[in-house]
Amino acid sequence: xxxxxxxxxxxxxxxxxxxxxxxxxxxxxxxxxxxxxxxxxxxxxxxxxxxxxxxxxxxxxxxxxxxxxxxxxxxxxxxxxxxxxxxxxxxxxxxxxxxxxxxxxxxxxxxxxxxxxxxxxxxxxxxxxxxxxxxxxxxxxxxxxxxxxxxxxxxxxxxxxxxxxxxxxxxxxxxxxxxxxxxxxxxxxxxxxxxxxxxxxxxxxxxxxxxxxxxxxxxx
Numbered sequence: 001x002x003x004x005x006x007x008x009x010x011x012x013x014x015x016x017x018x019x020x021x022x023x024x025x026x027x028x029x030x031x032x033x034x035x036x037x038x039x040x041x042x043x044x045x046x047x048x049x050x051x052x053x054x055x056x057x058x059x060x061x062x063x064x065x066x067x068x069x070x071x072x073x074x075x076x077x078x079x080x081x082x083x084x085x086x087x088x089x090x091x092x093x094x095x096x097x098x099x100x101x102x103x104x105x106x107x108x109x110x111x112x113x114x115x116x117x118x119x120x121x122x123x124x125x126x127x128x129x130x131x132x133x134x135x136x137x138x139x140x141x142x143x144x145x146x147x148x149x150x151x152x153x154x155x156x157x158x159x160x161x162x163x164x165x166x167x168x169x170x171x172x173x174x175x176x177x178x179x180x181x182x183x184x185x186x187x188x189x190x191x192x193x194x195x196x197x198x199x200x201x202x203x204x205x206x207x208x209x210x211x212x213x214x215x216x217x218x219x220x
Contacts, residue, residue: 106199109144112169116146116192119163125152128187137198139206145174146192151181157188170195 078085113132120127129149136143150157157178164171176190198206 106142106196108169109194109196112167112171112194113146115167115169116148116164116171116194119167120148120150120160123152123156123160123163125150125156125160129189137202137206139210140198142196142198142202144194144196146194148192149187149189151185151187153184154186157186160188164192 117127117130127148127150129147131147133145133147136145150160152160161173164173171192171194174191174193176188179187179189181187
């Protein structure tokens with residue numbers, strides 16, 4: 001215990017009167033402690049102003065490497081399955097083409113409206129309302145809603161709905177409501193929707209609108 005106390009006193013004595021001597025004449029313990037402090041300060045400053053940025057850059061590069069590896073794996077898989085993907089694209093194109101053939105052009109819309117009207121009259125229904133609405137232009141097609149109100153028997157109205165499904169062009173009945181009359185007849189209120197493909201001018205307008213919207217989103 002006495003030796004420890006003596007060592008402590010000797011170590012403390014080395015730190016006395018340091019202000020009166022230049023650092024080169026300091027005892028060993030203060031010089032070692034000062035060197036350690038300077039080294040720690042240099043390491044801290046270097047990390048804060050230099051190495052930390054390099055570590056952040058290294059992390060960013062590591063993330064980029066992982067992303068590039070994933071893209072490489074995906075592109076490799078696509079390259080291996082290229083023939084299958086081309087065949088799938090051909091099938092999708094054929095399916096879209098078949099769907100487009102079910103959509104009338106703008107010039108054929110009047111004929112389709114006449115077919116819908118004739119389908120109701122052919123079933124003995126009385127049209128109380130047949131009012132085409134405003135055309136709604138979508139990305140790849142145009143939608144025409146038609147407000148209809150027909151009166152007739154239950155079976156005739158059901159047959160009329162079936163005729164709508166069997167038309168050569170796509171026609172859907174929406175928002176249907178049936179009301180019974182005093183004479184046993186039924187009144188059907190519905191919105192018939194038919195669709196047509198866009199002409200070249202409409203397609204160009206839609207593409208321009210999509211491009212303008214994309215540019216506006218980038219600016220914001």
